[in-house]
Amino acid sequence: MINQNSQTILNVKNLHANTDGTEILKGINLTVKSGEIHAIMGLNGSGKSTFAKVLAGHPDYTVTQGNVQFEQQDLLAMNSEERAQAGIFLAFQYPIEIPGVANNQFLRLAYNTVQSKRGNEELDPLEFDDFVREKMKLLEMNPDFLDRSVNEGFSGGEKKRNEILQMALLEPKLGILDETDSGLDIDALKIVAKGVNHLSNKDNAMIMITHYQRLLDHIVPDYVHVMESGRIIKTGGKELALELEKHGYDWLHSHQQNNAGVSA
Amino acid sequence: MSELVSNDYLECLLKSLSIQSEGISSLGAPANNQSAWLKQLRKQAIDRAGQLRLPTIKDEAWRFTDISPLAKLPFKPAQALHTLKLSDIQSFFIEETNNRLVFIDGFFAPEFSGITDKEQLIIGNLPSLIESHASLVASHLAQHAQYHDNIFTALNTAFVHDGAVIIVPKNAVAAAPVHLLFIATQKETTNYPRCLIVGEANSQVTLIEDYVSLQNDAYVTNSVTECYLAPNAQVQHIRIQRENTDAYHLANCAVSLDHASRYQAVNVSFGAQISRHNLDVGFKAETGECAIDGLTIITDGQLADTHSCIDHIKPNCTSRQQHKCIADDAAHAVFNGNIIVRPGAQRTDSSQSSRNLLLSGTAQIDTKPQLEIFADDVKCAHGATVGQLDNEEIFYLKSRGLSELAARNLLTYAFGAEILNRIPLASLKHSLEQIVLNQTQSSR
Structure with missing residues (x-):
């Protein structure tokens, strides 16, 4: 929900980043305030996922220009665990499987690490078990998933639900969902969307990266941004996604050229 | 490394053997307790040990494992003397079971041992089982672990005087696992643990073979374990090597599988300065199964070598093996996994995986899956990876x-x-x- 008086959570200015010497992000500007839901759309290779990873501090990407303020802190000066502790959460497009580590062990370790860094109380295994089971209900997850190895043998939908479960536990200020809708059938999509909507509130914000309008039927964005070649080339309201769905990304180009023609 | 390594170690041991072979039962059981066949066996092993030499890195099977430091150590056989109290060793006990045989420096310690499943198990140390079950012991001891081309098995057999014998009678199912605890307490000695496991038809047992140290100095463990499974017998064999990091651990384990028997093993190695574990599994009849898992975790300058050989002699048998090594610092792990499918061993189903993790730039892992397939209707899969996190x-x-x-x-x-x-x-x-x-x- 847009509220002009709410606080700025994220302020990205002229962000450039490269990997292996190739520039992927070429000057991104984005402001996210608390309470807002942003969608970033765009074709494959436009830099959407890279943007998400750069915000989360992935070591493969080097920021070459620009700056990012996250709640009055210099995000780029923090390493990835500090960002997580400060309240950035990235839901992975392809969550990692960790055979040999029970999901509940992993979830509790992450939860307690973040809690202690934030000066909150940690939970012992029994307390945590009650706590996590409550959160799992929201995502209609079977408690059996606690005893299984992290993401191992989980279906695509189960992995994504496990990501949102982690978001529910870590209570981030900014949730970044990287193609959380990919590989989900419609029922799983609805459950995941319900979870995200439940977690979204006036004090936090979400950035959803997606190819498709489909997700945005269930999680309604306040802003839709279109990325191309490492930049945000257009920003609009939720209706922009519908237009894109109807006309395709090419429409944007002809549309833009028309606009350019008019303003020239 | 020349072949002329100083063989103090071997000489020292052989010298003590020649003293023994005069009155061959100077160790362990009293003289009149050693039966003629055992004396004969030991004599043959002594003779054979005298003809063999310690392997060097010029031997293909020891290419990565340099035991020349061992050759320089004048280690005598350990003696049967200890002053341990129960409280010294209790921390090694496993709470799930009270079936326990404790051996200190290779010698049976009845005061720390106990068996709760007396109904289901015939169990004890070698001298007592030779007395009560002579023909059974004689038909298996040194029949599965060949000593003719293996100096360490030959030495162990030459020194055989005590050991753990577990016979699971026909149709018996042991309720609780059996813990075989081998504790090394004497520095600069060699101890010779020996285990014999016989699973009779349709029997089941779980056992833990566990090597620990109560000292921080160098010593040598030279162990031999033999396991025979009769038709439909099952054994779950867990082997833990957690000796101190100055110790040398040389182990040979031979498993013979009869019709439709099942052998499951988990081998874990953490300890020893240099360790070598040879595991040989032979399918002597059809439809046997084995599943062998191994984990080596070493650091500093440790060297741990696992050589396994799974021999599909007969058709329709299944083997699965997964071995993992984690090497940190300047440690060196070796895995050589040989799988043989003999002519006629059709419909063999075998898989092997060797996965290895290097935690430092100076650690080293050598892995070698080795498949020798002489039959055409078989399924054999193998893979090896070495990587970092x-x-x-x-x-x-x-x-x-x-x-x-x-x-x-x-x-x-x-x-x-x-x-x-x-x-x-x-x-x-x-x-x-x-x-x-x-x-x-x-x-x-």
Whole structure:
């Protein structure tokens, strides 16, 4: 929900980043305030996922220009665990499987690490078990998933639900969902969307990266941004996604050229 | 490294043997207790040991494992003298079972041993079982572990005087696992643990063969374990090598599988300066199965070598093997996994996986899957990987707030836990997990 008086959570200015010497992000500007839901759309290779990873501090990407303020802190000066502790959460497009580590062990370790860094109380295994089971209900997850190895043998939908479960536990200020809708059938999509909507509130914000309008039927964005070649080339309201769905990304180009023609 | 390595070690041992062979039963049981066949066996082994030499890195099977430091040590056989109290060794006990045979420096310690499943098991040390079950013991002892071309098996057989014998009678199912605890207390000696396991038809047992130290000095363990499974018998064999990091551990284990028997093993090696574990499994009849899992975790300058050979002699048998090594610091791990499918061993189903994790730039891992297939209707899969911790995995954990160190430790632990999870005893699994965690944490 847009509220002009709410606080700025994220302020990205002229962000450039490269990997292996190739520039992927070429000057991104984005402001996210608390309470807002942003969608970033765009074709494959436009830099959407890279943007998400750069915000989360992935070591493969080097920021070459620009700056990012996250709640009055210099995000780029923090390493990835500090960002997580400060309240950035990235839901992975392809969550990692960790055979040999029970999901509940992993979830509790992450939860307690973040809690202690934030000066909150940690939970012992029994307390945590009650706590996590409550959160799992929201995502209609079977408690059996606690005893299984992290993401191992989980279906695509189960992995994504496990990501949102982690978001529910870590209570981030900014949730970044990287193609959380990919590989989900419609029922799983609805459950995941319900979870995200439940977690979204006036004090936090979400950035959803997606190819498709489909997700945005269930999680309604306040802003839709279109990325191309490492930049945000257009920003609009939720209706922009519908237009894109109807006309395709090419429409944007002809549309833009028309606009350019008019303003020239 | 020349073949003229100073063989003080061997000479010293052989000298003590020649003294023994005059009055051959100077160790362990009283003289009149050693039966003629055992004397004969020992004599043959002594003769054979005298003809063999210690292997060097010029021997293909020892290419990566340089035991020349061992050759320089004038280690005498350990003696049967200890002053341990129960409280000294209790921490090694496994809470899930009271079936326990304790051996100190290779000698049976009845005061610390006890068997609760007397109904289901015929169990005891070698001299007492030779007395009560002579023909059974004679028909298996030294019949599965060949000593003709193996100096360490030859020496162990030459010195055989005591050991653990477990006979699971026909149709018997042991309720609780059997813990075979081998404790080394004497520095600069060699001890010769020996185990014989006979699973008679349709029997089932779980056993833990456990090597520990109560000293910090160098010594040598030279152990031999033989296991025979009759038709439809099952054994779950957990082997833990957690000797001190100055010790030398040389182990040979030979398993013979009869019709439709099942052998499951989990071999864990943490300890010793230099360790070598040879595991030979032979399918002597059809439809046997074996599943062998191994985990080696070493650091500093440790060297741990596992050589296995799974021999599909007969058709329709299934083998599965997974071996993992984690090497940190300047440690060196070796895995050589040989699978033989003999002519006529059709419909063999075999898979082998060797996965290895290097935690430092100076650690070394040599892995060699070796398949020799002489039959045409078989399914054999194998794979080997050597890698470091995956950066994407580390990033995933860090993005959940874990520190770099915690992330690396968790992933290292997870790599090993896949094997440890196959240990069916919660308390043992837990204590081994602690060793893994301590090892990964202390190394950084």
